[in-house]
Amino acid sequence: MSKRKKRRSSNNWWLILIVAILGMFLKGNDVHQVTNNLLNQVMPQNTQTTKSVTDSQLSQLTFKSGDPAYIYVNHNRSTLNPKDWKTNRIDYGNLDRLNRTTQATGYLSRANLVKSSTRTSQTWNPTGWHQKRVRINGRSVEIQNRGHLLAYSVTGKFDQNGNFNPRKLGSLDNPKNLATQTAFSNQQTMQIFEERVRDALAKNKRVIYRVSTVFKGNDLMPIGYHSEAISTDGSLNFNVFIWNVQPGVRFDYTTGRSRVDRTMTVSQN
Template sequence: MKWLRSATLMGILSLALLLGGCSSLDQLTSDSGSSTTSSSDTTATAGNVKGTYAALAKQDYKSGSAAAIKVNSGKSTLKASLWKHSKIDYGNLDSLNRTTTDTAYLSKANLGRSAGRTAQTWSPTGWHNQPIKVNGKRVYPQNRGHLIAYTLSFNLTNTGVYKAGEDGSLDNPKNLATQTAYSNQKTMQIYENQVRTALEQGKKVIYRVTTVFRGNELMPRGYWSQAVSTDGSVNFNVYIWNVEPGVSFDYATGRGKADASMQVAGADKVTTSNNTSNRYSSKRPTTTKQVEKELAKYGYKYVKKAYNHAK
């Protein structure tokens, strides 16, 4: 009967992937680091950064699926022991002038306030700042999105070196990419708030963000974000889709158009009490458990649930 159970499991997994919109990177990475195959026949391992990046870049967002998905079962591959002092390693722009990876080693000293920030002048690749009418309203669906949040980068120079009195990284080309308003102001802030809260509590955090591009496209498909605190209280690894409800984008150019069929599951749900705020402190921070609870509704646990049911 073992073959029958295996066949049943494969059927359930296929159905689960359809229901979940292929929304689990647990099919691409694993805690043990063994290779697994995604729906697009792409393989990657937990310790293989290039392979995981390539797998992420090939994924297509399915309208109505989760705003973020797990990488490596949601666990960071960063080593907390590498934290020595406050700094940010800004990755160089690539040959197309696109951002790459920024890794921040943060403490409470790096928190700052966003009041009175100056205007941003740098235009990242794919940036158009074009207004679009969505449901009759004129909206600007693109932001200049920071890889490392402005409010997490104080007392550090634009080269990432500690220097007391320095303002945050506001207009640094190595820290800005074209991000949708929803991805920037909603989903990403759930995870930024976890980092911010840990720093407010005096903890030290390593926080890494990689912009994921497909081929020579100018607008990122998503943001691969992970963090770990030295005490282990913060530990996440996610891929944040660069999508906007009601708008579809040509990622090759960054230009968007109104598209009523483009929906983001939890567009009005995956939020935190202050997740659209740029304030220094969150009185009611969103915890990892709350994030898990919200995102569980939108797809990435379908496969795990189906597997457990078939056992």
């Protein structure tokens, strides 16, 4: 490794350490702003490998109660190349040695929109799956979901291998597209960005949409999801890290087990 690369790598890890230390003293929007500023220095401007340096660095972060539900990566600008869109398909990453979901990249058009009402039940249990129902703020909540990396509603007419097939509905019970996700992350935070993708497709845009699971070490439940998308005309463009957290609940990401903790809060961005 060249001296320049060693120096850059060392600087990146120092920045991550600074983020962790500041998180002990700052809260809410202060952490959000400082983290974004430092992450924007750490993140590379272009990712070319399946498991990018960006995801590896994101795995070093730790959520603190009161932090925002998501943070911007690379100034909220996607690193995907819109010129790579050639035909409708989904590239699913293989499960890793721990049987964990890795990544899914969709090359999407309006033809891939499908109504959520056509979904059927799913039985695949992703790693870290320990479902239970708890009461949060007076409501009974199933705190874990079988969360799609690429939303069912944008995966119409693809088979389980990601090939275009007009006779198929959408991605269902596909181990390569499901991970253990909190109800809050799946139904609220992730929805923000899935809706942006759906809106772009409804306007007849062509979109490249990638979501990666981010794990710490050998954890079985992801700490978050790196989500980015870009349309071929550039009108859609985002790059975010979505925390896999649930207000009122603490998760042991090593196993996916959880306990009620009413001091656990998530601020809205």
